[in-house]
Amino acid sequence: MSDLLISELTEDMLEGAALLEASCFSRPWSMEDLKDAMEKKDIYLFLTSLYEGKPAAQACLVMAGDEADVTNVACNEEFRRRGFAGEILVNLIEKGKERGIKAFFLEVRSSNTAAIGLYEKLGFKTEGVRKSFYRDPKEDALIMWKRD
Numbered sequence: 001m002s003d004l005l006i007s008e009l010t011e012d013m014l015e016g017a018a019l020l021e022a023s024c025f026s027r028p029w030s031m032e033d034l035k036d037a038m039e040k041k042d043i044y045l046f047l048t049s050l051y052e053g054k055p056a057a058q059a060c061l062v063m064a065g066d067e068a069d070v071t072n073v074a075c076n077e078e079f080r081r082r083g084f085a086g087e088i089l090v091n092l093i094e095k096g097k098e099r100g101i102k103a104f105f106l107e108v109r110s111s112n113t114a115a116i117g118l119y120e121k122l123g124f125k126t127e128g129v130r131k132s133f134y135r136d137p138k139e140d141a142l143i144m145w146k147r148d
Contacts, residue, residue: 004056004084006091009038009046016055017048024074026136045099046072047092049084057084059092061101068096070106073115086118093122093146102148107141109134119144 009017014034021028029037037044037060045068048058057075061068070092075085093104107130108115116126124144133141 004049004051004087006047006049006088008041009034009048009058011038013048013050013055014038016050017046017058020048020055020058020074020076021072023077025072026134029072045092045095047088047095049088051076051079051084054078057088059085059088061092061096061104063096063099063101066100066102068101068104070104073106080114085115086122089118089122097148104146106144107133108144110140110142116142116144122146 007013014031017034018028018031021034034046037046043063045061045063046058047060049056055076056079058072059070059074060072062071070089073085073089096104104124106119106124108119110129124146126142127145128143130141130143132138
């Protein structure tokens with residue numbers, strides 16, 4: 001994966017990150033939300049990646065104490081099934097641990113078997129369900145945790 005360039009979100013990556021958000025989520029973060037995540041480094045760690053000059057994958061940690069919510073995991077449809085989402089998540093978790101994070105959690109659509117499989121491969125375990133968590137369309141979320 002030497003051609004996959006992973007870095008923290010920067011000003012010149014905002015537009016690409018917003019487009020990737022919009023292509024992957026029914027309720028994407030706005031450009032202002034992304035800019036906020038980029039600027040508030042004590043709360044957010046937002047990683048993005050480029051492959052062949054195009055946005056490939058991205059993910060964010062929202063940190064509080066020694067726990068972090070893994071959110072905004074997105075992968076460009078053109079690059080799915082190539083390990084890019086997994087690579088960015090491995091980097092995100094490593095950088096979170098460097099900042100003192102000991103437990104990571106996330107919500108995932110109960111029907112998203114590909115994402116669930118990836119999260120399980122990375123050591124996340126399902127510990128609960130949030131009923132009707134998602135809208136557009138309405139669906140339950142599995143709550144998954146990875147703890148040291």
